Amino acid sequence: MKDLFSVQEVAKLLDMSHSGVLYHIKNGTLKSTQVGKIYIITKEDFADFLKDQKKEKKTKKKPEEPLLF
Secondary structure: OOOEEEHHHHHHHHOOOHHHHHHHHHHOOOOOEEEOOEEEEEHHHHHHHHHHHHHHHHHOOOOOOOOOO
């Protein structure tokens, strides 16, 4: 695996839009470093993001179904 990723590379790896990756960067869920006008994501930060997303999916509960009378 590479040591550094661009937003476009992360978007392709996650099958996500460029703006979706930028959303996670701006939201703080994906750490990055801004160099000029571009963002660089390290391998470690990308791996942390993937772990956090996996945990989040596991902890989300299914919504309760409404009671039908």
